[in-house]
Amino acid sequence: MSMDKLIERINEMENPTVAGLDPKLSYIPGFITEEAFKTYGENFCGAAHAILRFNKCLIDELCGIIPAVKPQSAYYEMYGWEGVKAFFDTIQYAKQKGMYVIADVKRNDIGSTAEAYARAYLGTTPVGSTQPEAFNADAATVNGYLGSDGVLPFLEWNKAIFVLVKTSNPSSGEIQDINAQNAAIYRHMAGLVEKWGKGSIGKYGYSNVGAVVGATYPKQLSELREQMPHTFFLVPGYGAQGAGADDIVGAFDKKGSGAIINASRSLMCAYRKSGGSQEDFAKAAKAEAERMRDEIRRVIR
């Protein structure tokens, strides 16, 4: 069970956080991009090399204290297929280092196409007599607007998915909060997520179908925790998006489990606040990761 694997890694490290790897070039220290441009050109090839080096340094420092990484595919796709290769290389490197990888791709489509996306991020793809893996993450994020037949193909690989339920952005309510049959739409999505997870509940009581629930809506977070007892939460919005430690308490169950909190910019760009040198960007990320871990430990106890 893939969600069990994530929970075990969280428990081992006593740290329910995931490092978002959203490597815009402007976040990367200048000495890395300059060197990459010099060697590979001021183009997508150079950009992709800079991104990969940045990510590897972060992973090296973080893998000892953070259980998981969440590369966000948009920040690779905008550097073309070369960027997508860096996305692939990042996933493989993080896995080598023992980290659990959530591919933040928010994919969605009708059944036959959802099956292709599931192969891409979680499974294997038939190529002649072989069955290679395309990106081979441990989990992926999924948009459930198309209903069951757009989601269930992702479960065939016995890995985990996280379905968008209540997202962290300011306008998330325009569809998600519409009241229907005495409950907001995100509550209906939550009901589907619990249902989709029924067949894959693991030894910690959580299924392979998780939910994305933003830290920026703490009231909804607590309500959903109650409504979704078998659903593990991936919680974005902490840090740069404005939510603090108190806002995320409601994501956790009574044992202090049930959720993983994402931080992206606050780790990647920690070196800008630390006052240290650019060269120490990964150490600054580690220090910030430790601070965040300790802060979260404090509120969930």
Add this chain to the structure above:
Amino acid sequence: MSMDKLIERINEMENPTVAGLDPKLSYIPGFITEEAFKTYGENFCGAAHAILRFNKCLIDELCGIIPAVKPQSAYYEMYGWEGVKAFFDTIQYAKQKGMYVIADVKRNDIGSTAEAYARAYLGTTPVGSTQPEAFNADAATVNGYLGSDGVLPFLEWNKAIFVLVKTSNPSSGEIQDINAQNAAIYRHMAGLVEKWGKGSIGKYGYSNVGAVVGATYPKQLSELREQMPHTFFLVPGYGAQGAGADDIVGAFDKKGSGAIINASRSLMCAYRKSGGSQEDFAKAAKAEAERMRDEIRRVIR
């Protein structure tokens, strides 16, 4: 205005259809995959070369009679970054041949990340002092579950998008048909789409914000046509998914404009039904495209 460009191409060819390029290897004639495997290996590299050759042959035959192509990214991503390179090469080749390209990516995320996706598929990305284009399509499909701030960044490039409103798959109603405040959720999404399009209405009365509405729900299609007078429709579900010519009539306005009908498998796999040789797969696709065009012309007049 990008939607104007699409409408003009449709009018020139008197053909409101788009060829979906969803090249599963199993759809590709054996002689192409065999040659590619022999030259590049039975791996993603070989698969990507087979896909690109298949697509180029189809584009060569279809560009004279079909105005647009819609490559579906899942069927490239499942062949890894090599597949994504074939996606890129397919887009550039189709554009060279004068076709309008809709990147069927169904992307969605919070504002800053939506901006990155918009750069990837419609815009440019800053790389040092340069601004290269990553995939450079004419239009992209978008999932609007996150509301305005996940959608508006896509409009900054003055290209077109198609937002999922009522999808063609069997379970699309699980969220989309839920009744809220006297209208189904897909109707609320439709209202948002009209609103998002307000600032970009072109000379044919349609905005740059289109909608994906499935042919498999003909009643909803007609209702939405009425509710969304400034929204151009991208209509999947015709052919292999079960909808026929009569089902799509409601997608068009009184002038016979307002929609483009997608066909994927029925074109790509036409050679299997034609009784001709595998080598003539592209000619079989063209014959099927002509048949489909004539059928659609008949019903919209």
